[in-house]
Amino acid sequence: FDxxxxxxxxxxxxxLLIPAARTSLCSLSDGIIDVSPAEDGGRxxxxxxxxxxxxxxxxxxxxxxxxxxxxxxxxxxSSAPVELPLPDFWNSVNQLTAHLEAELQExxxxxxxxxxxxxxxxxxxxVRTIVTDLTRIRLNAFTQHAVLSNLMKGGGADAxxxxxxxxVIDWERHDAxxxxxxxxxxxxxxxxxxxxxxxxxxxxxxxxxxxxxPQSGPHEPLTAFTPQQPEKEEPSTPxxxxxxxxxxxxxxxxxxxxxxxxxRIREMDAFPDRATxxxxxxxxxxxxxxxxxxxxxxIRILQDLTDPIIAEDGSEITLAEGDVESCxxxxxxTLIAAGLAVAAPI
Numbered sequence: 174f175d176x177x178x179x180x181x182x183x184x185x186x187x188x189l190l191i192p193a194a195r196t197s198l199c200s201l202s203d204g205i206i207d208v209s210p211a212e213d214g215g216r217x218x219x220x221x222x223x224x225x226x227x228x229x230x231x232x233x234x235x236x237x238x239x240x241x242x243x244x245x246x247x248x249x250x251s252s253a254p255v256e257l258p259l260p261d262f263w264n265s266v267n268q269l270t271a272h273l274e275a276e277l278q279e280x281x282x283x284x285x286x287x288x289x290x291x292x293x294x295x296x297x298x299x300v301r302t303i304v305t306d307l308t309r310i311r312l313n314a315f316t317q318h319a320v321l322s323n324l325m326k327g328g329g330a331d332a333x334x335x336x337x338x339x340x341v342i343d344w345e346r347h348d349a350x351x352x353x354x355x356x357x358x359x360x361x362x363x364x365x366x367x368x369x370x371x372x373x374x375x376x377x378x379x380x381x382x383x384x385x386x387p388q389s390g391p392h393e394p395l396t397a398f399t400p401q402q403p404e405k406e407e408p409s410t411p412x413x414x415x416x417x418x419x420x421x422x423x424x425x426x427x428x429x430x431x432x433x434x435x436x437r438i439r440e441m442d443a444f445p446d447r448a449t450x451x452x453x454x455x456x457x458x459x460x461x462x463x464x465x466x467x468x469x470x471x472i473r474i475l476q477d478l479t480d481p482i483i484a485e486d487g488s489e490i491t492l493a494e495g496d497v498e499s500c501x502x503x504x505x506x507t508l509i510a511a512g513l514a515v516a517a518p519i
Contacts, residue, residue, distance in 0.1 A: 241303055
């Protein structure tokens with residue numbers, strides 16, 4: 174039996190230690206040791222530090238709900254991390270979702286899937302959707318800020334000006350987990366800068382003497398990869414003077430031929446029966462009938478034709494009022510039948 178007279182088997186939890194022993198054990202475990210009776214069997218000793226956490230009331234949870242939607246709205250419109258309205262924001266949001274889920278389960282157990290249960294289901298879904306979107310946007314904002322601020326360090330005057338434009342993060346207005354994420358990103362960016370030699374890529378040697386200017390080898394830099402051309406032997410001076418008059422004579426002989434065009438025409442007039450070249454091919458006689466294709470009929474056009482007539486060979490024939498043309502029989506008969514022309518025999 175305990176001090177109140179209740180049997181130990183019926184008591185849910187009881188402290189079975191004397192005050193002195195209890196104090197010593199508390200100092201060892203940094204918390205009150207919760208010892209369950211032997212009859213409970215499945216329970217073990219555990220610290221009660223979690224029980225000391227602040228539990229939010231119903232009105233406080235409603236405030237957290239409104240703050241969640243407000244922060245999400247502001248964060249969507251800003252590329253920088255937005256300050257949180259509550260010091261322990263994400264823990265409060267966690268309590269909000271746990272409260273909504275517990276209330277939903279209790280409503281379903283008591284009333285079934287009533288209108289209230291459906292409303293709670295929709296509310297819980299909206300909260301979780303907002304939490305997902307807000308987390309994604311905030312992590313992107315922290316990532317962008319961390320990468321820019323770390324890459325621009327030591328990048329010159331332009332980089333320093335760009336860093337000044339970035340907003341300073343007040344970590345008193347942000348969650349501790351977000352700060353840990355931000356600092357881990359800074360370490361990763363520093364490792365990346367070291368691996369790729371970021372300072373050398375951006376600023377070059379910068380007068381540090383770490384890199385040396387490549388010196389040319391024993392070969393000349395312009396002829397190192399150029400194939401060598403065989404040298405041409407230049408003729409001596411007497412040969413040059415001897416070839417100069419010869420070239421002038423050749424140009425003179427080609428420039429002033431002895432037999433010019435006038436002499437050839439005069440010879441043709443004197444002897445017309447003598448051929449002076451290859452005989453030209455006889456001209457091909459093409460009749461109008463062959464050119465137009467088939468038999469021709471002479472017609473007179475009564476009115477202008479807006480569109481040209483395409484003949485069998487693909488040529489276009491444009492006819493106007495008063496024209497007398499010899500057209501193929503098919504075209505002539507078609508125009509006469511349409512009343513656009515009449516036969517005009519010779």
